[in-house]
Amino acid sequence: QVQLQQWGAGLLKPSETLSLICAVYGGSFSDYYWSWIRQSPVKGLEWIGEINHRGGTNFNPSLKSRVTMSVDKSKNQFSLKLTSVTAADTAIYYCAREIIAARGAFDYWGQGTLVTVSS
Amino acid sequence: VMTQTPLSSPVTLGQPASISCRSSQSLVHSDGNTYLSWLQQRPGQPIRLLIYKISNRFSGVPDRFSGSGAGTDFTLKISRVEAEDVGVYYCVQATQFPRTFGQGTTVEIK
Numbered sequence: 001q002v003q004l005q006q007w008g009a010g011l012l013k014p015s016e017t018l019s020l021i022c023a024v025y026g027g028s029f030s031d032y033y034w035s036w037i038r039q040s041p042v043k044g045l046e047w048i049g050e051i052n053h054r055g056g057t058n059f060n061p062s063l064k065s066r067v068t069m070s071v072d073k074s075k076n077q078f079s080l081k082l083t084s085v086t087a088a089d090t091a092i093y094y095c096a097r098e099i100i101a102a103r104g105a106f107d108y109w110g111q112g113t114l115v116t117v118s119s
Numbered sequence: 120v121m122t123q124t125p126l127s128s129p130v131t132l133g134q135p136a137s138i139s140c141r142s143s144q145s146l147v148h149s150d151g152n153t154y155l156s157w158l159q160q161r162p163g164q165p166i167r168l169l170i171y172k173i174s175n176r177f178s179g180v181p182d183r184f185s186g187s188g189a190g191t192d193f194t195l196k197i198s199r200v201e202a203e204d205v206g207v208y209y210c211v212q213a214t215q216f217p218r219t220f221g222q223g224t225t226v227e228i229k
Contacts, residue, residue: 047218104213105171
């Protein structure tokens with residue numbers, strides 16, 4: 001049974017750095033892309049970016065200058081950092097697994113982390 | 120841009136429901152595949168993959184869910200809506216970067 005369990009700080013001040021980790025339990029770590037997606041009432045679902053087990057990444061151009069993703073294969077974990085956050089970054093952040101051979105097939109999701117940016 | 124219609128779909132139990140998703144560009148990838156998926160978000164539940172590559176039902180998804188379409192126009196159909204189908208449905212394209220989602224369609228029981 002595959003599970004994605006995520007955690008990280010839920011309350012940030014403007015200009016701080018958002019940091020989230022997603023741990024993968026079960027299944028192969030190397031046969032998938034690992035994505036971060038956020039959801040807000042204003043923007044709906046927004047794809048932030050993805051990383052594979054080798055560290056190869058693709059990012060949303062709208063966030064690229066502020067996003068870093070990394071992977072720790074020894075722990076089956078991947079992480080997201082988003083710098084210089086503003087209120088516009090307030091959202092529920094999800095990690096998700098994407099089937100490489102069926103792009104867009106996000107078959108397992110984390111439980112979501114509500115991140116609020118407020119002074 | 121992915122545009123879903125309708126944004127809200129009140130349906131009688133046992134009746135069909137249909138959701139449209141239209142892309143501003145063709146979603147046919149250079150490899151010949153069309154990477155269009157459908158997701159379900161039910162209250163208090165993790166987001167769930169229903170359909171991938173237009174019409175492939177993911178493991179465990181009931182066969183009352185079906186996907187169809189080509190190019191820029193796609194449809195998710197629920198043949199007979201059940202109470203557990205209440206939720207928000209999203210299309211997502213993965214042919215191009217960045218991946219983009221539709222606005223979501225809320226299916227509710229009349």
